[in-house]
Amino acid sequence: MPKTAYVRTKPHLNIGTMGHVDHGKTTLTAAITKVLSERGTGTFVPFDRIDRAPEEAARGITINIAHVEYETDTRHYAHIDMPGHADYVKNMVTGAAQLDGAILVVSALDGIMPQTAEHVLLARQVGVDHIVVALNKADAGDPELTDLVELEVRELLTAHGYGGDSVPVVRVSGLRALEGDPRWTAAVEALLDAVDTYVPMPVRYTDAPFLLPVENVLSITGRGTVVTGAVERGTVRVGDRVELLGSGTTTVVTGLETFGKPMDSAEAGDNVALLLRGVPRDAVRRGHVVAAPGSVTPSRRFTARVYVLSSREGGRTTAISTGYRPQFYIRTADVVGDVDLGEAAVARPGDTVHMTVELGRDVPLEPGLGFAIREGGRTVGAGTVTALV
Numbered sequence: 001m002p003k004t005a006y007v008r009t010k011p012h013l014n015i016g017t018m019g020h021v022d023h024g025k026t027t028l029t030a031a032i033t034k035v036l037s038e039r040g041t042g043t044f045v046p047f048d049r050i051d052r053a054p055e056e057a058a059r060g061i062t063i064n065i066a067h068v069e070y071e072t073d074t075r076h077y078a079h080i081d082m083p084g085h086a087d088y089v090k091n092m093v094t095g096a097a098q099l100d101g102a103i104l105v106v107s108a109l110d111g112i113m114p115q116t117a118e119h120v121l122l123a124r125q126v127g128v129d130h131i132v133v134a135l136n137k138a139d140a141g142d143p144e145l146t147d148l149v150e151l152e153v154r155e156l157l158t159a160h161g162y163g164g165d166s167v168p169v170v171r172v173s174g175l176r177a178l179e180g181d182p183r184w185t186a187a188v189e190a191l192l193d194a195v196d197t198y199v200p201m202p203v204r205y206t207d208a209p210f211l212l213p214v215e216n217v218l219s220i221t222g223r224g225t226v227v228t229g230a231v232e233r234g235t236v237r238v239g240d241r242v243e244l245l246g247s248g249t250t251t252v253v254t255g256l257e258t259f260g261k262p263m264d265s266a267e268a269g270d271n272v273a274l275l276l277r278g279v280p281r282d283a284v285r286r287g288h289v290v291a292a293p294g295s296v297t298p299s300r301r302f303t304a305r306v307y308v309l310s311s312r313e314g315g316r317t318t319a320i321s322t323g324y325r326p327q328f329y330i331r332t333a334d335v336v337g338d339v340d341l342g343e344a345a346v347a348r349p350g351d352t353v354h355m356t357v358e359l360g361r362d363v364p365l366e367p368g369l370g371f372a373i374r375e376g377g378r379t380v381g382a383g384t385v386t387a388l389v
């Protein structure tokens with residue numbers, strides 16, 4: 001059966017649910033698709049279709065199933081449901097790097113928990129400028145306690161530069177909306193209205209040279225190797241020659257899809273799958289970058305401004321010093337790096353410091369690029385590249 005081509009009728013934005021484990025991100029994501037499917041602008045995606053490892057969902061040239069798509073009256077959204085478990089923060093970092101806005105899901109029963117705070121911090125660091133709060137499980141929470149949770153969330157957002165007083169906070173119940181309860185269906189609609197109005201349409205750098213950080217690699221029998229991810233900047237068309245940074249080759253894009261629909265060209269902000277001519281499956285990995293040939297030169301030494309997380313934020317309890325060698329999460333890549341703190345020599349949890357980093361391999365870098373620093377499975381720092389050296 002021929003596939004229907006993607007038709008660009010509404011502005012496209014990338015959003016996602018983030019927040020502590022079990023606060024109801026996946027349930028709310030399913031509820032959003034249900035509410036919109038009833039309005040006729042989306043397809044219902046049940047909970048168990050969202051909450052699955054990408055590997056299991058690798059079928060056809062399509063993007064990983066933690067992404068769902070839907071439309072409101074005014075916009076087309078790709079929605080990434082991010083796992084809350086601490087071990088998955090790296091997915092959160094790479095997922096959040098593509099977000100134009102985020103829905104912070106906080107359980108009204110539990111309030112702020114460690115990953116709530118960690119996700120807000122990382123969202124800030126990777127450039128998510130707009131957050132809308134879903135106070136979930138409001139069906140089961142005591143209204144006065146929920147008021148306290150709301151205050152606490154607004155304070156947390158203010159502390160991270162999100163202007164907590166003006167952030168929309170909507171009380172929802174993903175579970176009850178999923179069951180069709182009209183009161184909570186209306187609450188999910190109110191949440192979507194808040195996202196539509198509060199998250200502005202971002203500036204898209206469609207005129208810049210094409211760049212896409214590889215999020216996933218799939219192999220399709222008889223067709224070849226497919227890479228998926230969000231276009232960071234520029235435009236790509238079927239037939240374009242591209243460079244694979246990380247594997248040191250160039251190739252041609254022979255197919256392009258978004259959410260299973262073929263497209264002739266993809267632009268900054270689009271979530272796409274690229275079929276690449278003659279590239280062996282093992283020649284390209286998550287963390288590599290596909291770009292217009294010659295448009296980026298990978299490098300490994302840079303200076304950065306870094307915030308060292310306090311132990312309260314899930315960071316270290318002890319200081320770091322020159323010679324420290326953690327993992328750097330840059331776009332979708334995960335690379336070891338040597339830290340040089342210069343004259344300061346030491347940085348304590350809670351400090352903001354300047355450092356020089358030498359990565360274990362070349363990566364496309366540029367001033368302003370955000371990254372996370374991780375060690376032994378937890379985030380210990382968040383930084384921004386200030387210069388290449």
Ligand SMILES: Nc1nc2c(ncn2[C@@H]2O[C@H](COP(=O)(O)OP(=O)(O)OP(=O)(O)O)[C@@H](O)[C@H]2O)c(=O)[nH]1
Nearest residue numbers: 021022023024025026027083084137140173174175
């Ligand atoms: N009472 C109530 N329970 C809810 C609501 N939303 C989710 N739950 C329950 O909370 C539990 C966790 O829900 P999930 O949607 O899996 O939470 P999550 O945030 O996606 O969890 P992780 O992906 O593991 O971080 C499940 O048992 C849900 O049924 C709600 O609105 N009200």
Ligand SMILES: [Mg+2]
Nearest residue numbers: 025026051083
């Ligand atoms: Mg989930």
